[in-house]
Amino acid sequence: MSAAQTNGGGGVILRLEDVHTYYGAIHALKGISLDVREGEIVTLIGANGAGKSTTLRSINGLNHPRRGRIVFQGRDITNEPPHEVVKMGISQSPEGRKLFPRMTVRENLEMGAFQRRDRANFKEDVDRVYSLFPRLAERRNQNAGTMSGGEQQMCAIGRALMARPKLLLLDEPSMGLAPIFVEKIFEIVREINEQGTPILLVEQNALMALDAAERGYVMETGRIALADDAHALRQNEQVRKAYLGET
Amino acid sequence: MNRRRPGFVSALGLALVVLLVIWLVGNFVNSPSEFVNVLFIGLNYGAVYGLVALGYTIIYGILQLINFAHGDVFALSGLVSWTLLVSWLGITEDSAMLVTVAGILITLVVAMAFFAAVNAGIEFVAYRRLRSAPRLAALITAVGVSFIVQNVALAIYDVDFRSATGLIPRTDIFVAGGVSYQWNKLFVLLVTVPVLILLTWFVRATRQGKAMRATAQDRDAAAMMGINVNRTISISFALAGALAASAGLLYLLSFNMRYDTGFELGLIAFTAAVLGGIGNLTGALLGAFTIGLIQAFNEGLTWYTPGSDWTRSIVFGILIAILVFRPEGLLGERTPEGA
Numbered sequence: 001m002s003a004a005q006t007n008g009g010g011g012v013i014l015r016l017e018d019v020h021t022y023y024g025a026i027h028a029l030k031g032i033s034l035d036v037r038e039g040e041i042v043t044l045i046g047a048n049g050a051g052k053s054t055t056l057r058s059i060n061g062l063n064h065p066r067r068g069r070i071v072f073q074g075r076d077i078t079n080e081p082p083h084e085v086v087k088m089g090i091s092q093s094p095e096g097r098k099l100f101p102r103m104t105v106r107e108n109l110e111m112g113a114f115q116r117r118d119r120a121n122f123k124e125d126v127d128r129v130y131s132l133f134p135r136l137a138e139r140r141n142q143n144a145g146t147m148s149g150g151e152q153q154m155c156a157i158g159r160a161l162m163a164r165p166k167l168l169l170l171d172e173p174s175m176g177l178a179p180i181f182v183e184k185i186f187e188i189v190r191e192i193n194e195q196g197t198p199i200l201l202v203e204q205n206a207l208m209a210l211d212a213a214e215r216g217y218v219m220e221t222g223r224i225a226l227a228d229d230a231h232a233l234r235q236n237e238q239v240r241k242a243y244l245g246e247t
Numbered sequence: 248m249n250r251r252r253p254g255f256v257s258a259l260g261l262a263l264v265v266l267l268v269i270w271l272v273g274n275f276v277n278s279p280s281e282f283v284n285v286l287f288i289g290l291n292y293g294a295v296y297g298l299v300a301l302g303y304t305i306i307y308g309i310l311q312l313i314n315f316a317h318g319d320v321f322a323l324s325g326l327v328s329w330t331l332l333v334s335w336l337g338i339t340e341d342s343a344m345l346v347t348v349a350g351i352l353i354t355l356v357v358a359m360a361f362f363a364a365v366n367a368g369i370e371f372v373a374y375r376r377l378r379s380a381p382r383l384a385a386l387i388t389a390v391g392v393s394f395i396v397q398n399v400a401l402a403i404y405d406v407d408f409r410s411a412t413g414l415i416p417r418t419d420i421f422v423a424g425g426v427s428y429q430w431n432k433l434f435v436l437l438v439t440v441p442v443l444i445l446l447t448w449f450v451r452a453t454r455q456g457k458a459m460r461a462t463a464q465d466r467d468a469a470a471m472m473g474i475n476v477n478r479t480i481s482i483s484f485a486l487a488g489a490l491a492a493s494a495g496l497l498y499l500l501s502f503n504m505r506y507d508t509g510f511e512l513g514l515i516a517f518t519a520a521v522l523g524g525i526g527n528l529t530g531a532l533l534g535a536f537t538i539g540l541i542q543a544f545n546e547g548l549t550w551y552t553p554g555s556d557w558t559r560s561i562v563f564g565i566l567i568a569i570l571v572f573r574p575e576g577l578l579g580e581r582t583p584e585g586a
């Protein structure tokens with residue numbers, strides 16, 4: 001637990017302390033502790049059902065933890081409703097994209113900026129998203145529900161960027177995409193990060209996620225099993241066997 | 248979703264539509280002026296049904312809840328409008344025209360605001376806690392709220408009918424070749440059309456309207472965009488309540504009403520919403536005008552017409568026919584549940 005325990009002081013933007021989250025009686029998170037620091041990409045990997053998406057739902061207020069604490073920029077957000085969490089600067093591209101299917105691409109992007117009052121920069125931000133994803137510019141007036149999976153994924157990421165987040169949560173941005181699209185998405189994730197946004201990246205594609213990230217956490221059935229530098233995790237015997245498909 | 252329809256069932260459906268068209272054309276040829284006069288009546292039915300049907304469809308769209316209480320909220324709003332207009336403002340048939348119009352407009356605004364609050368209150372008290380409960384729980388609750396609202400109306404207004412049908416004169420605006428149009432008919436449209444324009448503007452162009460559409464399409468995603476979902480749902484109920492109150496006042500100006508008027512009218516408006524494709528605002532209006540016209544034609548035409556005794560059978564026959572032939576309604580999209 002060395003990396004997770006490091007007390008980065010001012011550098012830590014998000015901290016989860018012993019978070020327990022339930023779905024009814026199902027105990028999905030059994031004490032998650034993790035940090036995200038300014039400027040970094042942190043990845044959260046693990047098998048299906050480990051609790052990665054639930055961790056994100058706990059952070060963004062859709063599923064409040066029953067125990068533990070979530071602190072963002074020094075503020076306790078454990079029990080804040082989702083719209084307040086967004087207002088504070090955490091936005092998300094959720095698992096399965098969750099676009100508004102009967103709104104156009106442009107309207108979806110507009111919804112991403114919903115909680116922002118500064119309409120002045122809106123155009124600039126839309127243009128930034130279009131320059132990251134030229135395909136979206138071509139499709140701007142198409143209903144989001146009618147786009148291909150890859151296009152929808154771009155739109156979901158673009159929509160999350162429209163909030164000008166201080167922290168970006170990405171849940172399986174490469175899911176269901178062709179290898180060439182996956183490369184492209186990871187390139188853009190790096191680019192967004194280089195422009196200054198810290199990212200918490202949930203991924204099935206552990207290899208690429210660990211390549212992109214500075215640090216990583218490995219989840220197993222509701223717990224953090226491993227926490228280390230991404231590079232160290234890539235070398236880790238256990239990780240290589242379980243998640244990188246090596247024998 | 249390829250549901251196979253037996254050939255003879257769709258043939259039957261087609262035959263019904265053909266019969267309907269023959270009947271309408273026959274009546275038109277038989278007496279064009281009667282046909283047009285009846286059509287005007289149908290537009291008014293359609294307007295009132297539409298204002299109520301929109302409430303069903305807005306709530307269904309955002310919560311997937313059939314708000315059975317909606318018809319009763321409509322009826323109570325009509326009765327409360329009567330109290331405002333007749334008891335408190337003292338408007339009678341003898342009032343000066345300007346006074347009457349001002350009184351009606353004041354009543355309209357006050358009733359819409361009041362029932363916006365009432366309907367939002369109903370959501371807050373009765374439905375909010377059940378949002379993640381099984382659908383059946385919310386549905387049963389809606390039936391319960393329907394009884395409560397109806398019995399509140401009964402307790403306050405007893406079983407007597409209230410009416411304010413004489414306030415808008417039934418004098419002709421024009422008569423031409425047997426076709427005539429009266430002020431009381433025009434008045435209904437003079438209220439309905441601006442209300443609908445306002446609603447369209449609200450849903451299409453305002454921040455809150457966009458939040459409503461987003462919440463209806465994906466509630467979790469809406470929350471992740473920073474939309475206050477609870478507030479958006481409250482506003483949707485307020486909107487539905489205000490629309491019901493506008494319908495309540497219009498109905499009061501045309502017909503007698505009492506505590507249970509909302510039961511049947513609510514079912515008809517619900518049928519209209521299903522006919523148009525529940526969840527779809529334009530669809531609700533389309534369904535409402537279709538049913539309003541069918542009702543008026545059935546009650547007013549004379550050439551091979553079943554007559555008013557058959558109106559209910561026909562309207563609910565239509566409901567069954569839609570569920571069989573086109574469960575998603577005229578403008579609705581097929582949802583995963585196939586509803």
Ligand SMILES: Nc1ncnc2c1ncn2[C@@H]1O[C@H](COP(=O)(O)OP(=O)(O)OP(=O)(O)O)[C@@H](O)[C@H]1O
Pocket residue numbers: 023026028046047048049050051052053054055095204
């Ligand atoms: N809505 C729900 N109701 C009940 N249990 C749920 C619900 N959502 C998730 N769970 C359970 O919580 C656990 C964690 O699920 P979660 O979606 O967080 O996993 P995940 O790590 O994101 O998996 P995946 O890689 O498949 O996306 C699982 O056991 C899952 O069955």
Ligand SMILES: [Mg+2]
Pocket residue numbers: 052053054095
């Ligand atoms: Mg997941």
